[in-house]
Amino acid sequence: MKHIVNVNETLLNDLRERFKNWNDKTQIGDKLFAIAPFLKMYRSYAESYDSVIETIEYYKSKRPNKQFINLLWAGETHPIAKHNNIKSMLILPIQRVPRYVLLLNDLLKNTPTDHPDYNNLVSCTDVMKEVAQQINTAIAQAESRNNCIRIQESFETKFGSKSLPITTLVEAHRIFIKEGTLLKQCRSERKQRIFYLFNDLLIYAHFSGPPPGKLVVDHTFKLETTSTNDLLTESGFAFQIKGQGKSFTVYAESPEQKQEWLHILSETIKKQKEHFQRLHNIEETENSKLNPEPAAVWVPDDQVILCQVCQTEFNLIRRRHHCRNCGKIICGDCSKSRRIVQSVKKDKEVRVCDECQKQLLQ
Ligand SMILES: [Zn+2]
Ligand SMILES: [Zn+2]
Structure with missing residues (x-):
């Protein structure tokens, strides 16, 4: 001074x-x-x-x-x-x-x-x-x-946990880009979630109690293995976020809000992929490292009344389950197999439907 x-x-x-x-x-x-x-x-x-x-x-x-x-x-x-x-x-x-x-x-x-x-x-x-x-x-x-x-x-969730597998947010290379709420399609309803976009991460969270309060982190996407998908036919300004461990549909409040998110997400993801590629010396042809198969988007519970494999109606006894590999809703009888699905969990076998089991065995 x-x-x-x-x-x-x-x-x-x-x-x-x-x-x-x-x-x-x-x-x-x-x-x-x-x-x-x-x-x-x-x-x-x-x-x-x-x-x-x-x-x-x-x-x-x-x-x-x-x-x-x-x-x-x-x-x-x-x-x-x-x-x-x-x-x-x-x-x-x-x-x-x-x-x-x-x-x-x-x-x-x-x-x-x-x-x-x-x-x-x-x-x-x-x-x-x-x-x-x-x-x-x-x-x-x-x-x-x-x-x-x-x-x-504002996070209640501990760093280094499953949903927040980083040691800190405050790092010299990290740039905060955008935050905002979007409705996320969960199994049975759409829930409000708060999204935080950084140059290398997309984190989403929800309030642990009535807002304002501390936030529970649901998932952290690494942008180099994340992608977006515009849903033009779906009503309600929808798009998908697809990544490792999780993929889902979100709904914006307006077409402008949706375009803003889609634009900034795809720009940031593109930049991070290029950065990651340079940093780890990955050839562009090694597509699997930069664009691994994302987790399947789960079909919402209310969209299906019959098992998508055997066509039997669901009821109190025959309950809905999700195939982790294709996202379809199936009954327990049609999903007795457990397998490693790389896009979901690399170290634990998860539920897959009989159709996927047959395909994965081939
Ligand atoms: Zn079935
Ligand atoms: Zn399946």
Whole structure:
């Protein structure tokens, strides 16, 4: 903060000197260019902005510190603050760099190309734009990290468990992309689930009690082995998410919401597949590693009244079961076999229907 003030004070004094003896040939680009190397300070300032705000909130409300609150009050009510609170004052330095860019663009437009200051102003604008870009990146990274922390803290589920087989959400390479609720088709009804999309993962969860509260994670998809499938014929803005261990149909609230999810999911999955391929040196022809057979989508219970193998009607005694290999609903008699189905569980035999059993034996 002090460094930022110093650099700007120096610039202000230098510009004042130039303005005292202003004429058509006066330059200011050289002075602006002189501060360029110091602009990186703005980047570290922007990076720490969020944690500074958090710390202020912490001592204001979570663990109130009387001395600190009095100091804040004294500062915010001081005439020099012009009724601004601490947060809006602290954001000002971050907004400074884009303003420098605008100012320079304006200045360039009004400077003839043969003016002695012209070239200086061009280089200056380039440097300033670069710093503004770096600041934006730094802010985006800090935002993503904060989102990862927030989501991580909202999970009741333990990391390293079956539904959440990672050690932490907060990692340098992880970027938070999107979150939102979708209706997931479960066995007998559609249930609201919260989806979190990262550059490498798709996690979905539900509230353990009445919201807002902690979340129970249902499943974590690794994007390199996940795919989506638009269901154009299905009513209710439906699409499928298919992956290892689980595949299912989800319903969006509107066609726009569905398109948004489908678009961002397919873009993110594509990028992650390319990244994974490079990282593990996988040939494009080794399709099985990048696009393994996804788990079967289960047929919803209410869509079927007869066993899809023997056509016998279901009742209280003849109950519905799902074949883990094809997703069909079948009766117990038609699904006595247990087999390893790679797309569902790699280490445990699961229920398969007689049709699949015959096929798998071939
Ligand atoms: Zn049957
Ligand atoms: Zn089957």
